[in-house]
Amino acid sequence: MNEHHCSESVMGDVSQYQKTDKLQKALYLISETANLALNLDELYPAIHKIIGELIPAENLFFALYNEVTDTVHFPYYIDEIVKNPIQRQGKRGLTEYVIKTGQPLLVSPSVYAELLEQDKVEKTGVPAIDWMGVPLKTAQGKVIGVLAVQTYAEGIRYEQMDKEILTFVSTQVAMVVERKRAEEALREREEQYRVIVEQSHDGIYIYSEDKIVYANDKLCALLGVKSQNIDTINLLNYIHFEDKIRIENYIGQQTNNEKILPAIEARIINTQNQLKVIELNLTKIVYKGKSAFIGVVSDITERKAAEKLQNALYLISETIHSSTDLEKMYISLQRIIGELIRAENFFIAIYDENSDTVHFPYHVDEKDVNPGTRENGRGLTNYVIKTGQPLCVSQADHARMIREGKVDKSGAICVNWLGVPLKTAKNEVFGVLGVKTYKESIPYSQKDKDILSFVSNQVAMVIRRKQDEIRLQYLSFRDSLSGLYNRRYFEEEMRRMDKRREGSVGLIILDVDGLKLVNDIFGHDCGDIQLINVAKLLTGCFRERDVIARIGGDEYAILLHDADIPTVKAVCERVQKRILVGNLENNPPLSLSIGFAVSDDPSTPMRELFKQADNNMYREKLSHGQNARSAIVQTMMKLLEDRDFITEGHGDRVEKIVVDLAQKYELSEEKMANLRLFAQFHDVGKVGILNNILLKPGVLTMEEMQEMRGHSEIGHRIARSSPDLLPIADFILKHHEWWDGTGYPLGLTGTEIPLECRILAIADAYDAMTSDRPYRRAMSHETAIEELKSYAGVQFDPELIEKFIK
Numbered sequence: 001m002n003e004h005h006c007s008e009s010v011m012g013d014v015s016q017y018q019k020t021d022k023l024q025k026a027l028y029l030i031s032e033t034a035n036l037a038l039n040l041d042e043l044y045p046a047i048h049k050i051i052g053e054l055i056p057a058e059n060l061f062f063a064l065y066n067e068v069t070d071t072v073h074f075p076y077y078i079d080e081i082v083k084n085p086i087q088r089q090g091k092r093g094l095t096e097y098v099i100k101t102g103q104p105l106l107v108s109p110s111v112y113a114e115l116l117e118q119d120k121v122e123k124t125g126v127p128a129i130d131w132m133g134v135p136l137k138t139a140q141g142k143v144i145g146v147l148a149v150q151t152y153a154e155g156i157r158y159e160q161m162d163k164e165i166l167t168f169v170s171t172q173v174a175m176v177v178e179r180k181r182a183e184e185a186l187r188e189r190e191e192q193y194r195v196i197v198e199q200s201h202d203g204i205y206i207y208s209e210d211k212i213v214y215a216n217d218k219l220c221a222l223l224g225v226k227s228q229n230i231d232t233i234n235l236l237n238y239i240h241f242e243d244k245i246r247i248e249n250y251i252g253q254q255t256n257n258e259k260i261l262p263a264i265e266a267r268i269i270n271t272q273n274q275l276k277v278i279e280l281n282l283t284k285i286v287y288k289g290k291s292a293f294i295g296v297v298s299d300i301t302e303r304k305a306a307e308k309l310q311n312a313l314y315l316i317s318e319t320i321h322s323s324t325d326l327e328k329m330y331i332s333l334q335r336i337i338g339e340l341i342r343a344e345n346f347f348i349a350i351y352d353e354n355s356d357t358v359h360f361p362y363h364v365d366e367k368d369v370n371p372g373t374r375e376n377g378r379g380l381t382n383y384v385i386k387t388g389q390p391l392c393v394s395q396a397d398h399a400r401m402i403r404e405g406k407v408d409k410s411g412a413i414c415v416n417w418l419g420v421p422l423k424t425a426k427n428e429v430f431g432v433l434g435v436k437t438y439k440e441s442i443p444y445s446q447k448d449k450d451i452l453s454f455v456s457n458q459v460a461m462v463i464r465r466k467q468d469e470i471r472l473q474y475l476s477f478r479d480s481l482s483g484l485y486n487r488r489y490f491e492e493e494m495r496r497m498d499k500r501r502e503g504s505v506g507l508i509i510l511d512v513d514g515l516k517l518v519n520d521i522f523g524h525d526c527g528d529i530q531l532i533n534v535a536k537l538l539t540g541c542f543r544e545r546d547v548i549a550r551i552g553g554d555e556y557a558i559l560l561h562d563a564d565i566p567t568v569k570a571v572c573e574r575v576q577k578r579i580l581v582g583n584l585e586n587n588p589p590l591s592l593s594i595g596f597a598v599s600d601d602p603s604t605p606m607r608e609l610f611k612q613a614d615n616n617m618y619r620e621k622l623s624h625g626q627n628a629r630s631a632i633v634q635t636m637m638k639l640l641e642d643r644d645f646i647t648e649g650h651g652d653r654v655e656k657i658v659v660d661l662a663q664k665y666e667l668s669e670e671k672m673a674n675l676r677l678f679a680q681f682h683d684v685g686k687v688g689i690l691n692n693i694l695l696k697p698g699v700l701t702m703e704e705m706q707e708m709r710g711h712s713e714i715g716h717r718i719a720r721s722s723p724d725l726l727p728i729a730d731f732i733l734k735h736h737e738w739w740d741g742t743g744y745p746l747g748l749t750g751t752e753i754p755l756e757c758r759i760l761a762i763a764d765a766y767d768a769m770t771s772d773r774p775y776r777r778a779m780s781h782e783t784a785i786e787e788l789k790s791y792a793g794v795q796f797d798p799e800l801i802e803k804f805i806k
Contacts, residue, residue: 023165024049027172034176043180044076047173054169055162057149059128061085062136062177063095064145072096081152082125093124096144098133104170106163107131110188131160133183134167136174147173171641203299205230206285208292222278222299224271235295240267240275242768247280254282254293265300274326277304309451311334316458319466319521324677329466330362333459340455341448341498342437345414348422349381349432358382367410379410380417384432388455392449418444420453433459479550481528482535490549494606495561504600506563508572510534512554513591520688520717522588530590537582541575557610572596594619650767655679656806657763658756658787664803665755675756678728681761682735683714709744712736731756738795758797762788762804765796 011014029050037043044062051057061077061084072095094112097120098105107115108130115121122220133148141501147170151157197204203219205212215230223238247657250264263281270276286292315336323329334346347363356376363370376382380398381405384391393401395415401407419434433456475759477489484673485493497505512534519527533552538548538556545547547559553703560568572594583589595617596611656677686694689711693704700708712733719729735757736750769784779787792801 023054023168026054026169030169030172030176032331034180039184040075040180043176047079047176048076051147051149051166051169054165055149055158056151056156056683059150061148062145063099063148063798064136064177065099065143071748079150080101085125090125091124092120092122093119094133095146095148097121098135098148099143102135102137102141102143104134104163104167106158107158108157117736126152128152129154129156131164132158132163132166134163134170136170136177138178144174144178159375160342173733182629201298203295203297205235205295206287206292207235207295208287208290213287213292219297222270222297223268223277229690238268238270240269243267250280251282251293258283258284263298266306275301275680277301279326309454311612312340312455313458314806316455316462319462321465324465326361326466326470329462333462334362334364337433337452337455340451341418341444342442343435345438346435347432347434348380349385349434350422350463351376351385351429358385359705365412365436367414371411377410378406378408380407381419381434382430383407384421384428384434387427388423388427388447389420390418390453392416392418392444392446394443403664404781410748412438414438415440415445415764416442418449418452420449420456422456422463424460424464430460430462435521449615482531482550484535484538485547485549485554487551490547490551490557490559493547494610495560498606503562503604504564504598505606505609506558506560506565506568506596507606507609507613508558508560508568508594508596509610509617510538510556510558510575510595511593511617511678512556513593513621514721515554517717517721518588520714523688523690526588530588533582535591537575537578541578543569547594551684557613563598564600568596568598593617648769651680653767653771654682654760657766658759661759661800661804662756663764671756672733674727675759677725678735678756678760679763680729680765681719681725681728682716682732683711683715684718684725684732685711685713687718690725709736713745730754731760735760737761739797740794754795758800762800765791766804 030047033043033046033050037046037779044081048057048060051060058080059081061079062075064073064075065071066073069089070089071089072091094105094115106129109127112121112127112131116123120240126350128150129152131150135143136145136147137612147166149158151168197216197337200216202220203216205215205219205480205749207213212230212233212235215227215233217227218231220227223235225233230489236244247266250261254261254348260283263279265277268276268278268457277300279300281298283295283297284291285294287294291333303476313399316333319329319332319336327605330348331420333348334343337343337346344369345365347365350359350361351357352359356371358376358381359373359601360370376385379402380391380393383401393416395413398407398413402409413550414436415438417434417436421429421434422431423429435444435452451736477485479486506651512530513605515527515530523655531554534549534556535548538558541549542558545561545789549557549559551557560571575592575594578588579592595613595615595778597612597616599609655676658675659672662675693700693707707758712735716733718730719725719732725732731754734746734753737743737746737748737753737757739750739753739758741747743753766784766788769779769787770781772778788801792798
């Protein structure tokens with residue numbers, strides 16, 4: 001090449017050189033190379049070889065300019081000294097100078113020094129002996145890069161002719177590089193589109209000339225067809241029959257409408273008979289010169305299932321507000337769950353841990369009856385309660401579990417049974433939510449089990465909240481002790497009856513006689529039992545639609561709809577007869593004062609009727625209330641005898657002592673009689689003290705002592721309720737007062753204490769000391785006397801002590 005470069009025989013000007021076969025051949029080869037090269041990586045070295053046949057080009061590179069990023073990229077760089085800079089930005093080298101000026105440049109060492117001195121360029125890389133570069137321009141004259149050669153040998157220099165030759169071929173080079181870049185960009189975009197289409201989660205197809213001409217693998221998989229058969233497929237054949245008309249209309253609208261319509265949802269059934277929900281989006285296009293559609297089919301089955309599940313959870317949550325009772329709520333739950341899985345046969349079982357029973361408050365079954373309440377046995381429901389795990393069994397699975405002894409046969413045998421536990425927030429099983437099928441064609445899947453398990457948490461929460469709501473509502477209208485309606489509910493019923501337009505109403509008021517006395521003598525537990533017994537008695541005497549309520553501590557009321565005077569009177573007599581029969585066993589006896597009123601005039605206010613019945617009840621109470629208290633006291637006396645406070649002789653001994661001592665004061669016969677009675681019943685209040693305190697063998701605690709001291713007040717209340725004991729009621733209250741004022745319950749001193757109480761105090765103390773007690777043996781007479789003397793002026797009247805000793 002050097003000989004050629006230096007030869008005198010070379011044509012004198014470039015125009016002659018352009019006409020040579022060599023140059024024309026180079027242009028032809030460049031064009032052919034562009035056609036044959038698969039990509040730019042093959043094109044660049046081929047062009048390098050061709051140019052090397054025209055000028056010295058051992059060192060040659062292509063530089064491409066990116067105007068957007070202002071960077072220069074070197075896709076091809078052959079240099080014997082300098083490595084490929086690959087890419088650079090913000091430099092002012094010779095390459096960047098050619099790009100900036102858009103003019104060819106031949107640089108010798110002197111020219112390079114001049115350019116540096118003028119600050120037109122900056123040093124980059126290793127300086128060459130000669131550097132020659134020409135701009136690569138598009139047909140529009142836009143610089144897209146630089147084609148450059150350089151030499152590092154003094155014997156190889158570039159001349160003006162070389163620059164003109166390189167400039168001449170650069171036009172062809174720029175054209176083929178730009179074309180090849182466009183081809184590569186097109187291939188890259190096509191590859192990107194192909195990857196996007198093939199890897200898309202959506203089915204994509206092109207529909208032209210009444211057939212699918214292209215479909216990606218996703219659409220084929222969605223329809224369950226082979227890709228080679230896609231051109232024979234009609235998508236409408238897979239659309240669910242209920243949705244087909246909608247889809248046909250949608251396609252028709254897209255055909256006749258220039259605007260892109262929103263996507264449409266539909267159901268398809270593929271070749272595997274699977275039901276899928278799709279979203280279809282059609283866009284009108286031109287394909288191979290003809291009108292066509294590109295369709296995007298999105299499988300939204302999972303999304304719709306999730307939406308349906310989320311909606312179900314919302315609806316389940318809403319049932320607690322929309323359902324007035326549990327029965328209606330259970331019906332709603334079956335309907336909601338039936339939208340997710342097959343639930344024609346549906347049940348809810350509630351487990352009661354206290355009674356170890358399973359109750360079926362809701363049970364819908366085409367072949368089996370509601371088992372009601374049963375013991376927690378060994379059926380499938382009980383198995384779920386026991387394990388706390390979801391269970392899905394086929395008929396064969398059920399038979400195997402029976403053989404293995406895991407469960408027992410119960411109820412009708414179904415084809416598939418699915419049950420999941422209902423759990424509290426503390427993860428405690430309180431029931432089972434179950435479905436079953438008797439059809440072979442409807443088996444339950446793992447997905448069904450997952451769905452039912454998922455919604456069971458919400459169902460459990462809703463059931464518990466509804467149970468709590470009903471329980472609270474029940475408690476708000478019910479008396480906690482008797483279970484009857486409370487005063488609040490009764491008053492609401494009265495207000496409702498005030499609004500009636502016709503019909504008669506009866507109102508009965510009952511009061512438990514002597515309840516306070518029962519509480520004082522026998523304790524509040526005994527009083528509560530009486531109140532419960534009254535509730536049971538009334539429930540058994542009245543109709544189910546009658547409103548029976550406990551409206552006060554010892555007061556009951558009954559509202560009777562459509563009742564006349566004979567009816568109400570008869571039921572009151574029935575109540576009294578039941579009391580008489582019950583009192584053969586009741587201890588203490590039960591007594592009720594009853595009053596009633598009846599009105600057939602809707603304009604009569606219920607408050608007025610209540611007042612009439614209440615007045616009638618108090619009238620009856622006045623007539624026999626004392627008899628009731630006397631009966632209670634008689635029962636108490638019997639209890640006192642049973643406790644051996646009388647029959648042991650304590651009362652008789654005390655009576656003898658107090659009589660002997662009292663005779664020294666010449667009391668009247670009436671006072672002596674009261675004193676004898678006082679001696680016998682001074683400790684009557686001890687019937688209200690628990691046996692574990694009263695008969696305790698050891699020393700009493702402070703709390704027990706305080707309880708024991710309450711017997712004088714209990715005795716006082718008892719005596720005031722009995723005409724026989726009323727004269728000594730005050731003595732019973734004060735018989736534990738001390739001379740120095742440290743006694744109880746009033747803290748009286750000296751002669752403030754009745755004489756009868758001061759006499760009894762000495763007699764009672766002496767008999768107590770000289771008698772055996774549960775916690776000690778009896779003292780001798782002498783020891784007891786010394787003890788009495790030591791407490792003279794403290795506990796006892798000192799004057800009485802002296803008289804007693806004498």
